[in-house]
Amino acid sequence: MSHDAEKNEKNGNGAPAPESPREGSESPAPPPDGGWGWMVVFASFMIHIVTDGMTYSFGVFYAEFLTYFNEGKGKTAWIISILVGVTLSSGPISSSFVNRWGCQRVTVAGALLSSTCVVASAFAGNVMTLIFTIGVGAGFGFGLIYLPAIVSVTVWFERYRSLATGIAVCGSGLGTFLFAPITSGLINYYGWRGAMALIGAFILNCVPLGLIFRPVPEAPRTPASEPMLPKQNKSPLKRSQSTEHVIRANGNVEDNDVARLTLSQPALNKPNEQKQPRSRHGSGIMHKPDVLYQGSMQSLAKFRSSSHIPERMHVKTEEVEARCGWLPCSSEFKSALSEMLDFSLLVDPIFILFALSNFLTSIGFYIPYVYTVPMSEQLGIENPPYLISIIGGSNLVGRIVLGYISDKPWVNRLLAYNVCLTIAGISTALSMACWEFWGLAMYATSFGFTIGAYVGLTSVVLVDLLGLEKLTNAFGLLLLFQGIASLIGPPFAGWLYDTYKSYAPGFYVAGGTIALSGVILFLIPVIERRNKRRCYEETAMAEI
Numbered sequence: 001m002s003h004d005a006e007k008n009e010k011n012g013n014g015a016p017a018p019e020s021p022r023e024g025s026e027s028p029a030p031p032p033d034g035g036w037g038w039m040v041v042f043a044s045f046m047i048h049i050v051t052d053g054m055t056y057s058f059g060v061f062y063a064e065f066l067t068y069f070n071e072g073k074g075k076t077a078w079i080i081s082i083l084v085g086v087t088l089s090s091g092p093i094s095s096s097f098v099n100r101w102g103c104q105r106v107t108v109a110g111a112l113l114s115s116t117c118v119v120a121s122a123f124a125g126n127v128m129t130l131i132f133t134i135g136v137g138a139g140f141g142f143g144l145i146y147l148p149a150i151v152s153v154t155v156w157f158e159r160y161r162s163l164a165t166g167i168a169v170c171g172s173g174l175g176t177f178l179f180a181p182i183t184s185g186l187i188n189y190y191g192w193r194g195a196m197a198l199i200g201a202f203i204l205n206c207v208p209l210g211l212i213f214r215p216v217p218e219a220p221r222t223p224a225s226e227p228m229l230p231k232q233n234k235s236p237l238k239r240s241q242s243t244e245h246v247i248r249a250n251g252n253v254e255d256n257d258v259a260r261l262t263l264s265q266p267a268l269n270k271p272n273e274q275k276q277p278r279s280r281h282g283s284g285i286m287h288k289p290d291v292l293y294q295g296s297m298q299s300l301a302k303f304r305s306s307s308h309i310p311e312r313m314h315v316k317t318e319e320v321e322a323r324c325g326w327l328p329c330s331s332e333f334k335s336a337l338s339e340m341l342d343f344s345l346l347v348d349p350i351f352i353l354f355a356l357s358n359f360l361t362s363i364g365f366y367i368p369y370v371y372t373v374p375m376s377e378q379l380g381i382e383n384p385p386y387l388i389s390i391i392g393g394s395n396l397v398g399r400i401v402l403g404y405i406s407d408k409p410w411v412n413r414l415l416a417y418n419v420c421l422t423i424a425g426i427s428t429a430l431s432m433a434c435w436e437f438w439g440l441a442m443y444a445t446s447f448g449f450t451i452g453a454y455v456g457l458t459s460v461v462l463v464d465l466l467g468l469e470k471l472t473n474a475f476g477l478l479l480l481f482q483g484i485a486s487l488i489g490p491p492f493a494g495w496l497y498d499t500y501k502s503y504a505p506g507f508y509v510a511g512g513t514i515a516l517s518g519v520i521l522f523l524i525p526v527i528e529r530r531n532k533r534r535c536y537e538e539t540a541m542a543e544i
Contacts, residue, residue: 031216037156037164043212044149044168047107050206051114051142051149053175054199055083056392059373060183060385064192066374071127073374073494079127080370081490082135083142088362089483090143092341092476095286102285103148107210110148111203114141118200122193145206151291152213162296166403169294169456173399173448176369176392180385215285289468292475295460296407341480342473349527350465351474353520358478360517361421361454362485363492364510368428368447370490372440375503381437390441391448398452406457417461418521420453425515432504451514465524489513 031037058080065076097106117137124130149168157164186195285291345351369388376384402420406413424447431443462474493506 031156031158033157033159036214037153039212040152040156040214041164041168043209044153045171047145047149047206047209048169048171049175049178050203051145051175052172053179053392054118054183054203055080055087055142056172056176056369057179057183057385057388058083059370059388060180060187061192061196062370063374063377064187065127065130068192069127073497074491075494076127077370077490077494079130079135080366081487082131083139084366084486085483086136086139087142087146087483088479088486090140091147091479091483094144094147095476097144098148098151099286102215103152103213104211104215106144107148107152107213108207110141110144111206111210112141113144114138115200115203115206117141118203119197120200122197122200145210148210148213150294151285154291154293155216155285155288159296161294162403162407165294166400166456170396170399172455173392173394173396173452176395177389178392180388180392184385286472289471292471293459293463293468294403294456295463341476343477345466345470345473345477348466350524351477353524353527354462354465354474355478355481357421357517357521358458359481359485360513360520362482363489364425364428364513364517365451365454365489366486367489367493367506367510368431371493371497371503371506372444375507376437376440378503379435381440383437387437387440387444390444394445394448395452398449399456401449402453403456406460413457413461413464414521414524417453417457418518420450420457421518421521422515423518424450424454425511425513425518427511428514429508429511431511432507 062076062080065079066073069076094106094110097109114137117133120137121130121133124133150165153164153168154161183195183199186198190198346355368391372387372391373384376387381387402416405411406416427443427446427450431440431447434440434443458478459471459475462478463471466474489510493503493509496505496509497503
């Protein structure tokens with residue numbers, strides 16, 4: 001047994017012994033903030049161009065499907081709705097896969113799956129086939145790509161994380177800008193089937209890009225840190241001395257030994273040191289509390305202070321094993337999945353309000369992307385795909401600008417988020433007053449710029465509201481809500497057109513839901529002030 005474990009046992013009262021300077025230096029090394037990390041940023045940037053470029057420019061294909069299959073706008077819209085819904089809803093599943101196999105393998109698998117399904121779509125004979133090949137198949141493949149493309153960047157950066165992730169996600173806006181006219185040109189030359197097959201083949205570029213997502217190199221081990229970092233390839237009887245009396249021969253941890261294991265490894269009790277487990281293939285990466293945070297870590301010192309030590313000192317057996325990297329496949333899968341889908345946050349009024357806002361935003365978010373092209377064609381406007389390109393270009397600029405100012409200490413990020421969503425919604429509703437290209441181009445510019453806050457600021461606002469330790473759980477639930485809402489918006493707008501023979505009702509719905517999602521978040525400061533006042537009154541009563 002190690003010296004630290006003996007010292008903890010001698011305390012007798014179960015309280016951890018005072019931490020020595022040597023123990024305080026045992027935390028994993030910080031991310032490199034550069035080096036190969038910039039190659040990871042490049043790969044993520046290119047992957048965003050491919051996946052989001054196809055998704056957001058899908059309105060060009062949608063217009064072709066309406067003419068070719070003639071099966072109604074509502075039914076045809078299910079293709080893109082299921083594509084987006086499955087991509088987002090599979091986030092927690094992708095999280096568990098990343099925990100087990102790492103970003104490289106999951107990204108490559110997702111690229112192969114989505115490419116195969118998109119190529120197969122070129123042979124579809126009806127809309128229902130496209131719903132399964134593009135919606136379900138390609139959607140799940142994109143879901144396997146989406147999470148690693150973000151996570152792989154954040155684990156390589158800490159100080160420059162805001163810059164790195166900002167560059168990576170800008171590929172989404174650039175992809176939308178490029179793919180709309182490219183898709184239109186491919187359809188003109190090869191028909192929609194040939195264009196679909198070529199784009200499916202192009203998605204294969206994500207395979208070599210995914211291989212760039214290397215795990216962060218392990219920090220050199222020292223004699224001081226060796227007892228606290230047991231290797232995965234040891235048998236249960238040969239693990240480090242600090243745990244050999246805790247882990248039984250059958251690999252199980254007995255309930256009365258969990259506290260001893262926790263106390264013998266002080267680094268596990270510190271939120272700021274719950275870093276990526278030292279695994280060769282990146283297992284356990286999603287247990288890093290800041291892995292989904294896209295802002296600069298320099299503003300989060302308060303979340304890493306000692307005042308945020310978890311209230312519970314006894315942790316579950318599978319949680320201890322997950323952090324040490326010993327979980328078998330099935331248990332690790334369940335652990336990662338349960339962490340992202342822990343519904344305990346649903347009793348928090350602030351999170352409920354934020355989740356409702358995200359739900360409303362997701363209902364209207366994809367309607368402009370899907371219906372701008374057919375709506376413009378109905379108005380007789382030339383080159384409608386360029387409107388999608390304008391949305392993509394302004395979205396690129398919006399993500400950069402909003403991401404940059406959101407890291408400034410004088411910026412109220414929640415207020416910026418609320419205002420952007422409100423403006424995006426109002427401009428979408430007012431777009432129905434436009435009847436020529438330049439009017440719609442002004443709408444596309446304002447919508448693309450302001451809607452960039454929805455994707456770029458969600459994680460930083462979540463941390464501001466709930467704290468870093470709840471980010472993984474909150475983000476997983478939001479992905480689920482966003483996926484469900486994305487199934488509603490485009491088909492509902494299509495049904496409105498089939499009923500009223502006008503695109504205006506669908507854009508009014510999109511504008512109304514997005515604007516409402518921003519307005520209701522202005523209630524959050526009111527709830528926070530009420531909670532602080534109640535806490536102050538309870539403290540005062542307790543002192544009396």
